[in-house]
Amino acid sequence: MAYADASINRRGFGQTTRPDAWWVQPSLVFLGLSAFIVYSTWAAFQGAHYRWGPYLSPFYSPELFGDATHSWFGAKPGWWPAWLPFSPALLILWVPGGFRLTCYYYRGAYYKAFWADPPSCTVSEPRKAYRGEASFPLIMQNIHRYFLYVALLFLVFLGHDVWKAMWFSDTATGKATFGIHFGTVVLAVNVILLGGYTFGCHSLRHLVGGGIDRLSGAPLCQKTYRCVSCFNRRHMLWAWLSLFWVAFSDLYVRLCSMGGWHDVRIL
Helix, strand or coil, X not given: CCCCCCXXXXXXXXXXXXXXXXXXXXXXXXXXHHHHHHHHHHHHHHCCCCEECXXXXXXXXXXXXXXXXXXXXCCCCCCCCCCCXXXXXXXXXXXXXXXXXXXXHHHHXXXXXXXXXXXXXXXXXXXXXXXXXXXXXXXXXXXXXXXXHHHHHHHHHHHHHHHHCCEEECCCCCCEEECCEHHHHHHHHHXXXXXXXXXXXXXXXXXXXXXXXCHHHCHHHXXXXXXXXXXXXXXXXXXXXXXXXXXXXXXXXXXXXXXXXXXXXXX
């Protein structure tokens, strides 16, 4: 019997037989995520201009410490390190940040865009060994399901912020009057987009029905599973829309607070 030589030569980094512009998507992901990381980090360390009227930036909600009048537990806590600039955002952003960092979609996106692991399908990567997510630090990605539980609670806080954004102080009477301004709509759209992203989470899909062998035997779980699956089909779209809108929401509140943006009343 004759034997053929089936040895495979390892290709160099970036080599592929794909004729399309495969590098466009990871490049756009790199630019988009980098822009968000830079802005959100800058905004988080500001510790100012995150409130205007009834509006609260989603980067700072819930405000545990900070504004003594509005925060849950008063002003800056005494245990805060002297070397670290104080900002209420630093106390809570680890939740939405951790939720997105460990998200199944985002993991695939930034593995390609930042680590070239691989840069795209059927494109050679710059490493020879594959470790997967079974060792430190990537094994920490498995805590995504726990971030989900807290992220669902944060939607409640943000929804309450939208309710408060409908009540404006009347300078003449000193009472709060109902109204819908453009900022109210901005914060409401933010909750809708974050809700679409969160309710389409792969972990939530598994939680509501993924562990059941026969969904037809559990009608309520089946309906919930189908609902989550509906959001999950557009998980990438929800992820990007919610990412940029939450940054825009912070920017809107910030510019209103700084006097650079005029909030328009709608109703």
